[in-house]
Amino acid sequence: MPPEADMTYESRDERLAAGRASYEAVMTYPGPGPTKPYYDGGVVGFVFAEMWPRPGLSRRDRRWVTLTCVATMGAHIPTQTHFHAALNSGDCTLEELDEFTLFFGTQCGWPRAQLVDQYVEQAANEIGLQRHGFERWAEPCDPDVRHARGRAAYEAIMCAPPPVNDTVFRRVGYLDYLYGEVWTRPVLTRRERRIIALCGAAIVQQEAEAHAYAALKSGDLTFEELQEIVLHFAVYCGWQSGALLDDIIVAAAERVAR
Amino acid sequence: MPPEADMTYESRDERLAAGRASYEAVMTYPGPGPTKPYYDGGVVGFVFAEMWPRPGLSRRDRRWVTLTCVATMGAHIPTQTHFHAALNSGDCTLEELDEFTLFFGTQCGWPRAQLVDQYVEQAANEIGLQRHGFERWAEPCDPDVRHARGRAAYEAIMCAPPPVNDTVFRRVGYLDYLYGEVWTRPVLTRRERRIIALCGAAIVQQEAEAHAYAALKSGDLTFEELQEIVLHFAVYCGWQSGALLDDIIVAAAERVAR
Amino acid sequence: MPPEADMTYESRDERLAAGRASYEAVMTYPGPGPTKPYYDGGVVGFVFAEMWPRPGLSRRDRRWVTLTCVATMGAHIPTQTHFHAALNSGDCTLEELDEFTLFFGTQCGWPRAQLVDQYVEQAANEIGLQRHGFERWAEPCDPDVRHARGRAAYEAIMCAPPPVNDTVFRRVGYLDYLYGEVWTRPVLTRRERRIIALCGAAIVQQEAEAHAYAALKSGDLTFEELQEIVLHFAVYCGWQSGALLDDIIVAAAERVAR
Numbered sequence: 001m002p003p004e005a006d007m008t009y010e011s012r013d014e015r016l017a018a019g020r021a022s023y024e025a026v027m028t029y030p031g032p033g034p035t036k037p038y039y040d041g042g043v044v045g046f047v048f049a050e051m052w053p054r055p056g057l058s059r060r061d062r063r064w065v066t067l068t069c070v071a072t073m074g075a076h077i078p079t080q081t082h083f084h085a086a087l088n089s090g091d092c093t094l095e096e097l098d099e100f101t102l103f104f105g106t107q108c109g110w111p112r113a114q115l116v117d118q119y120v121e122q123a124a125n126e127i128g129l130q131r132h133g134f135e136r137w138a139e140p141c142d143p144d145v146r147h148a149r150g151r152a153a154y155e156a157i158m159c160a161p162p163p164v165n166d167t168v169f170r171r172v173g174y175l176d177y178l179y180g181e182v183w184t185r186p187v188l189t190r191r192e193r194r195i196i197a198l199c200g201a202a203i204v205q206q207e208a209e210a211h212a213y214a215a216l217k218s219g220d221l222t223f224e225e226l227q228e229i230v231l232h233f234a235v236y237c238g239w240q241s242g243a244l245l246d247d248i249i250v251a252a253a254e255r256v257a258r
Numbered sequence: 259m260p261p262e263a264d265m266t267y268e269s270r271d272e273r274l275a276a277g278r279a280s281y282e283a284v285m286t287y288p289g290p291g292p293t294k295p296y297y298d299g300g301v302v303g304f305v306f307a308e309m310w311p312r313p314g315l316s317r318r319d320r321r322w323v324t325l326t327c328v329a330t331m332g333a334h335i336p337t338q339t340h341f342h343a344a345l346n347s348g349d350c351t352l353e354e355l356d357e358f359t360l361f362f363g364t365q366c367g368w369p370r371a372q373l374v375d376q377y378v379e380q381a382a383n384e385i386g387l388q389r390h391g392f393e394r395w396a397e398p399c400d401p402d403v404r405h406a407r408g409r410a411a412y413e414a415i416m417c418a419p420p421p422v423n424d425t426v427f428r429r430v431g432y433l434d435y436l437y438g439e440v441w442t443r444p445v446l447t448r449r450e451r452r453i454i455a456l457c458g459a460a461i462v463q464q465e466a467e468a469h470a471y472a473a474l475k476s477g478d479l480t481f482e483e484l485q486e487i488v489l490h491f492a493v494y495c496g497w498q499s500g501a502l503l504d505d506i507i508v509a510a511a512e513r514v515a516r
Numbered sequence: 517m518p519p520e521a522d523m524t525y526e527s528r529d530e531r532l533a534a535g536r537a538s539y540e541a542v543m544t545y546p547g548p549g550p551t552k553p554y555y556d557g558g559v560v561g562f563v564f565a566e567m568w569p570r571p572g573l574s575r576r577d578r579r580w581v582t583l584t585c586v587a588t589m590g591a592h593i594p595t596q597t598h599f600h601a602a603l604n605s606g607d608c609t610l611e612e613l614d615e616f617t618l619f620f621g622t623q624c625g626w627p628r629a630q631l632v633d634q635y636v637e638q639a640a641n642e643i644g645l646q647r648h649g650f651e652r653w654a655e656p657c658d659p660d661v662r663h664a665r666g667r668a669a670y671e672a673i674m675c676a677p678p679p680v681n682d683t684v685f686r687r688v689g690y691l692d693y694l695y696g697e698v699w700t701r702p703v704l705t706r707r708e709r710r711i712i713a714l715c716g717a718a719i720v721q722q723e724a725e726a727h728a729y730a731a732l733k734s735g736d737l738t739f740e741e742l743q744e745i746v747l748h749f750a751v752y753c754g755w756q757s758g759a760l761l762d763d764i765i766v767a768a769a770e771r772v773a774r
Contacts, residue, residue, distance in 0.1 A: 037392055051430075073332070101553065106755050109752050238462060245427075293647070299697070300622070463720075488683065
């Protein structure tokens, strides 16, 4: 059965009013007045009137999609405003955004994480939040113990055997550090890290099917939730990238069903 | 028959002088003096001396390629200067750039469109232009009517039957909104939207062949125009991305010929 | 035989101290104190403690990977700090960074090169460096001579026959300009240009296998060096992109072995 259009409005004015209310709830400041196609026909009329209020995914989950996407787009003001809004709305804590910054750095590159760090810092200062210690990384430093931990984590997270371990990247970067130290950290759940990793993977078009498959196979995300992630992702990364991710989640669901 | 090098110069000095004149005509301010390889060997010596003055594509068409590419690169100053130049040269009106902003947002993501919106606004202020109303979006809001309009628009634009409608993204994002509301808007022609969509698709390497095919099949763009778009695109997004798009337009032309 | 973890530390404190020392040596200013997961668990604890000090690739080679990656990420502060550090450390000269800017522009697009140019200029001013002339481009301008030079250069650089020359891009952009004028310029070696081109190609996922193959086939880079480039690249562009490049260098090595 084909999906329905969940958000429908009787008139253009009702749609714009709903979009402005949604904008203010999400962004924590009033939305723009009627000015131009980009706002009325796009930001307010679709992004906030029709996409953000959809059922099927919590507003907190939608934050992870949004934050991952804006931070990869090189768009400074949306990065600034969305990290501020995530914190200011109470949807995410400073500790969680700090942990997001590290995880996002591994998924989308350290230079982009620097921008995130800068705006998380700024938002925390503006809102007046303090840090109270944090988890550094898991002991021990022993490379073999860490490597074994990475292999076990990979298997549990990706629902697949670890990759053949015959390059520096697969050993040092992938299994030892990314899976052996980062995925196993506290503060963000495995399910939340999946949402971030899936979006990051879809942006660079690499490993997205494996993440979608594991999300479904593990039961961390349903196919209905993945569909909402795709629509949300498409808004923040563009329809073409959304079309790709849409095909990927359908393929992953078929693989799980087999 | 292999293509010719259309722009040829007798000497290095003639080439640089032509590049500087072309730079000033396009950017609406004087080009840089001789200083370093990036300018002399690149920006002036190739981009403006050999690429922009080429025949086969109007300067206005070249604007759409340029604006789409600079706005996806996360490059603030080129985004600022090119949107200003598009407006200041008279090649594009404020109404058209407003419409571009919305359409570009759907193609390349809302966060990047925010940057575009910011610099269009700034350029309009600097040049002293006012807005005189704008088209919001097509009535009715009825979801089934909109959906039917989206399916019809998809078929006409993409010269292909609409995709299977079995996910939220395909229904709500793709057919209802992108094709049912955005592609059918006024101000920019279907041909101009194709140029923008093709460049956006090529940047994320998704659906570019379908857009190139439909552009040729509909008669909106010729293979010669597509070739000029590829060279222009390569300059603004890099030669590697250009090589990919070049292969794609050749494949699309072969599919149309069959 | 699987690769080892080359950098190992006895304790968390030793690891952080080594990371801070490495940070200061590379960036030419002191690293951040213990504050949050992004720095302790990421930037200091992994990027500078475990990645930068690895054997197998010189610090100067690591600069080319870093500079290419940060400049494509739309990340202004990392671009600013890394170009300053490359110059301030003495690892790269101003003449070399000028040449990098032009070459990078062809690989990753002119708008991104503008950002590079801006920060190279700023770093040179801050450090107090002057330019002393530069190479513009190779004479003659005659298009047929240039085209022949491009074909010969392509064959020598890519260890493969030039592509079929039947589009404007392949003729004017690819063979005449990129190979006929840019790859053959002085100041940066072919080996250095390969590192930059490989990273640029991996970012847009186009032609990376061809560059990795040619790097190995020509003897310019060893498989061990390519593995270090992948790990370094993964840090600056994200693990997902690293995973792709890792698969690509393995495939290229297998093709060379055949």
